[in-house]
Amino acid sequence: MSKTVVITQSNYLPWRGYFDLLRSADDVVLLDSVQYTRRDWRNRNQIRTPQGSAWLTIPVEAKGRYLQAIDETRIAEPDWARKHRRTIELAYRNAVFYGEVGPWLFDLLEHASREPCLSVVNERIIRAVCDLLGIRTRIQRCTDLIPREKLRAFGANERLIALAKALGADRYLSGPAARAYLSIDRFGANGIEVAWMSYEGYPTYPQLWGGFEPRVSILDLLLNTGPEAPRYLAKQ
16 A cells, blocks of 8 residues: 655644645654754744734744754743734734634643744644644654664755655655755655645635735634634645
8 A cells, every 4th residue: 555755844833735735645754853944934934914924933042053953943932922922813813713713722832832942842733733624644753763863864865765764655745845856766766756745726715904815824724714724725
């Protein structure tokens, strides 16, 4: 029987395409032993506000730590969740499902903020949102499968192939951005088919504040559509 694996870095409150990617796999590996990248999606994401899109950012200790891994990155301000809650309240208090989803979301953020490491915060939130959306894909950390030192010794393609083989996967599903570096031939030589995720064709859903913006945090979908959110992961 064929097995599909997704290997991805953890993000903070990712957009719906991220969760569609996760639900399209049999196994997901969070590859957080790789280098943390600044001004990326690891510790921030966007929401809708009356003034347009705005960032929710978890401050992290990054100065002078240019080679640190995502799972080595520590949070600089423990009260980040309180600030994010206030921003979300102001932006979404008129959302249809704010009264239903808001308490769940704020409780999740408050509990996650007790963790000092960014990777753990992201993982907790990703798992909780998957549960809410009915996504049952198994999620593991890369270091649960292969020791950190060995992972770091691999090149980018070899690392992905090794993780896929560790799970017995014969199909690797990747986001389109990886076309720039992924070697399909190397995967094929190891008996692994490479498939590309498409993020086109998602339906629009009711949003606050004007025209539709598709690539905002999943919290926008949850607060605006509530229990109907899972059906907006399916493409038209």
